Amino acid sequence: MLKPPDFSDEALWKQRFRTPKILWAQLAAAEPQRGLVCTNASGVNQLYAWSVATQQLRQLTTHPEGKSRGQIAANGRYVFYLEDQQGNELGHYVRVPFAGGKPQDLTPTLPPYASTSLSEARSGRLLGLIAADATGFQLYLLDQTSDDQLAPPRLLWRSPALCGGLTFSADGTVVVVATTERTGTRAFSLLAWETASGKLICELYEDDTSFSPIGFSPLAGDQRLLVTSDRSGFNRPVLWQPASGAVVELPLADVPGELDVWDWSADGSQLLLCAVQQACYRLLTYSFVTQQAQPLHQPQGTFGSGQFTASGEVLVTFSNADQPFHLLALQPKTQETRTVLAAGSAPPGRPWRSVTFPSLDGVAIQAWLALPDSEPPFPTILHAHGGPTSVTTEVFAPGCQVWLDHGFAWLSVNYRGSTTFGREFERAIWGQLGHLEVEDLVAARHWLVAQGLAQTDAIFLTGGSYGGYLTLQTLGKYPDLWAGGMADVAIADWFLMYEDQAETMRGTQRSLFGGTPQEKPEAHRAASPITYAEQVTAPILVIQGRHDTRCPARQMQVYEAKLRSLGKAIDVHWFDAGHVMGHNEQNLRDQETRLRFVYQVLQQPQR
Template sequence: MNIAPITDENAPWKQRFRLFLSRGYLARCNYERGLVVSNKSGIYQLYSWNVSNGELRQLTQHTTGKEKGMISSDGQSIYYLNDTQGDEIGHLICINTETDEQIDITPDMKPYSIITMKTDYISRTLAYLISDKENGFQLFTRSMISTTFGPPNLIYQTSNFTENFAISYDGQLVVIETRDTEKGAGSNLVVFDTRNPEQHISTLDDGMDVNIVPKQFASLSNDTRLLAKSNRSGIYRPFIWNVSTNERIDFACEQLSNEGDVTPLDWSSDGKLILLLHIHNATFQVYSYCIDDGILNKLIEQPSGVIFDAQFSPNGSIIVQWETSNMPLQIISLNGKTGAFEQIMLKSLINDQIPASHLRRSVTFPSSDGQLIQGWLTLPVTNDKSGPLPTILDMHGGPEDVATNRFCPETEGWVDHGFAHLSINYRGSITFGRKFQHKIYSNIGYWEIEDVVAARTWLIEQGIAQANVIFLTGWSYGGYLTLLALGKQPDLWAGGMAGIAIADWTVQYEDSAERLRGYQKTLFGGTPEEKPELYTTASPITYVEQIIAPVLIIQACNDTRCPIRPMKNYEAKMHQYNKNCEIEWFDGGHSLNNVEQTISHEERMLHWVQRVLNTNKT
């Protein structure tokens, strides 16, 4: 079999990568200003957004790109982490959107990772959650006037993984999701008074293994109601909790099926409406919920597709980050009552010519224990009736992520070359319920691989895949699963392509940034010293001797999530046992922000697969 890569610079698969993509966020109290993250320059950078005329002004010039930032509620400041070559460790920078002046707000601190950052509604308090190996996780607040900051105020510190908090209208209250009690995989909420952080205002606990996630406080003065979600029913459902009185209102969502998560997206400025997103069977539906009468309004004219975020605008419209398998990510405006499409907010970023995409459909199949697994199947358009196809089996990163019907140049690139492509939502994926997500905890790698093998079985039984030409691929956690499946089920695969992957969980824990060490403890239920057998069993390096198929690894040199040493050890062991392993190291971190670099990675994989197939043929 000879599947020659299409190397023409104008090939459709390359054009899709080069389409302008953008994510946009309006300042909460100044809707004329926004923050846009865009690859307009060829590398993702931060832009100041003049919402009225669509004008963008580039604010960052990082060689490895910058894809994360936050705009203050008044729109006068934009914040981001200034790191080194994408390693996600550095200092928090404030940019004045009027003057473009950049200020390091923690010049005297050692470098750290930023978890989350927010300002209060009146932009007088900045709150930021950071982590480092010396201090664990720390939540600070700072008083602020424009870009002048008061001294740091330590609100909360823990060695346990945490990532979500909310700050009240005037910055006097913060609520944080904590894992400081013995709750298994669960979490609870703790409320602090920023003027006296040693005293807890209140605590909310929904029970063992239940997660509670804060979203935002009401945008009204002296209003201590918090919008949050809990999965105590087995799926996420929204509620409002008054942190001062402990009164709680769980939303009536009876008209929704008792499946799929419902996530709160935004709270209207008058405090009367809540914007909700229901995800079920990979279908995204937006609702508005009226607090006064409990009526849930389905925005029935909402265009189909994937919705990443949405917020109310002052004219009653809803600003949505939206994409489909045929249309790249856009910022659009929808009618706030019906969901009908109104306009594209950033027309200048939409290319006139978008290469046609292939039809993608949702499929389900049973895993080894009978659990149904959902995935997305894409097939080439061909008149060839000769039988099954060479196939790419793709695992998303995370694991707390989900494969959706999104615009995906990587998928289209494979299908353009005649491959079938299946991306699966293995156990551990989000939006399928608490039991589904938590199934992998304290048994990392086992159920995910069961689901991957079940996907292979289904593809063969359906006549879609050639049994001896199924390749595994994935990035980050998906790259980890690629290496693990190659070692634990070596007879099933033609090869595997792993990007920025995890190879050894124990060494990974030793070398990772603190935020990932905390997350590992949550996944495994302890440290490598406490759970040595679990860490060994879950690590791909344990199974190197069993690997049969060739392996291609693409790994970053400056990644603190998947650091160098575990993969160097894996590479050495593969060569020790004379395994067919190629590895490409590139400058950068965990995020792939450079468009041409991403195309280069994809092209490298296409050429590698061609060589593997030609070798097998001879």
């Protein structure tokens, strides 16, 4: 039964949005009594210095739009992050002392750049970053003395192709980068250099295989690098020796699904593994001595990150439908679990369950279903995650529970392009974006109706980033199936996107399409929601960031103007930040806008 919208300040859904949570935590590699935590305890995602012995957190950043990315130096004396303007993700890396203080620019002589790759050698003697600008991707190294003095950045390599995954050997003598220069697609090869001479020493490349660097052995002089390879059809860890080029498979064939390595124990004897199959998590440790993997005793839900402690415990961030992300310690020997850093107390929510249905072409699609406490059929929210190389897993989601509170059903679809379902599933969309994913969302609607769960005239699409894009694309390609759509920080025109976005995202776009808009015009046109503007019939709500460099403002302004010129119903709300808004109250206001939009649509006469 649909309930009246609750906009009161005490509403349960508002309490969930305001609940403090631990988004992630990181220990300093060589000083494990110091750590870095990201939490929204202040109401905005910020970085905090973490004293592990006392469990005290001290706020380091105060950015109005939030700061959700950063890392702590190996020696624990500094914290690094990208200093940008109003969340536009363009600027310079800076460091601030662990004790607090003014940010120091690491690269004052460079022009502003976009970057998601900063790394430090465990020895502390080298920093490295990949800076992306209009000229492409540049790999810079910064020598560092024992008293933390930094030399000016020196350019080691540049490429026009998408690059990332920067990592150093423990002693800093070797650096490895993942690049799509070989393939021109989303498949990566790896390049390794000697840092002192700048000599390229090895490349890891195989036809139709993508590699991703995880991390070198923590032992000085040990040049083994853990890498994931999707050769088997799923991402699996292998050991690569850049000096010799040798690749060694780990005996983990009996662990199903995607398998990632989260940490390497300080003595080099164990690995912390995260297996994900059909969007469900399983944690294990692997011993190089016994060559066996042992599962950890764990709660069921989603794990965001994990690492070993000096005492042998495993620290993990954890969440499920009822619990916000918080930091747990798992004890492999005793199977005990304890809370290290707690989240706030949140009102209970409705449970999720995994469902599977056939897409329009028969391919099996997994999704997460949650139902309100009443009888079907329900007005329904059909959700698409961002990415596309991401996945929805069971997690504390205020944006889901708000709809369940009001009597809506909710379904989040892991469409083709999602991770953890194998290489073929993930790569199916390459070169033809906005086609198979849309068919998967349409199939989800058909399944909901066939199951008697969804009210056919009250099904709404929603999603953010790539999910926002799929919302607009589906509304245009299958216009008669939807009551409306809500798109956050979305893509509307891939041509204008390419002109205005940061170089990191241009590289991503080229890799997904197999070329630029000029090289692949038909694919870009078919993938752009603006192409189908005339077909749109359902009302649209868009919430977009003015300073977004991933999904820039101009392409959405043009889309809005096009729909208005055609007499279509579209309402665009702008916020003063970039692509990611880590602000509790802003997120709450945006959700209130969505609620008002949906209830307004449901009160209108049927088309």
